[in-house]
Amino acid sequence: MGDFLRRIVDVEHERIDPAAAMEFVADPAFGGFAMFVGRVREQNQGRAVTGVSYDVFEQLALVGFDDIMRRAQEQFGSRLKIYLAHARGRLGIGDVAVVVAVGTPHRDEAFRACRQVIEAVKHGSPIWKQEHYVDGSSEWSEGCSLCESHERDRGPESRHDGHAHG
């Protein structure tokens, strides 16, 4: 997968660099580039946030990133490059949490592939976000159940019965 690069970045030792992402997807044959940069914001659902901690199951996350990028290639063609990096550890307000960069010959595939990749990461990768608030408390964000999405992906004939998922 020489046209794809995916990483989990431990923020104790390194920071995600959006410029490096754009450099990776650069190609003389490409005229369309799209990048999504996710940063920590200072408020969520009315609560003042001081920072965020990300927990990551790295081994499975990287397997998933490979699958996400392979699906983008299947949908948008082999002429694309993708850079995907997600942070692990504690971040402050404004710090970069995730970057997706895509390069393609034309803009439409770049926009669509970038959107598809970030949505798949947010909804399906084993990554958890704990928000830290001004009052000193912390809470894990409510997220998407992989249990439910896994069963959905496998189709109704394979769903287990007798087990409720909240």
Added chain:
Amino acid sequence: MKVEVSLFGAFRDHEPGAAVTLEVPAGARVADLRSALAAYGRAHWPGFREGLLLRSAFASQTCVLGEQEALPESGPVVVLPPVGGG
């Protein structure tokens, strides 16, 4: 048989080591491990939210496991509460 269960996200708050070892019957499936973990949580974790476990998936090191799949013969099983990266 003994199964090591690795914990992530909100479940880490219950165990400083981020793992527990549970006893399940030989040939147990994911559903059996879910039940065993629920029982462990009720017994040992103050503030344990069983609803969170019901929405959590189980995985090997490389893939999410279905509820009726047999547990991996080796390596830890990982509990994945609902995810929310980005």
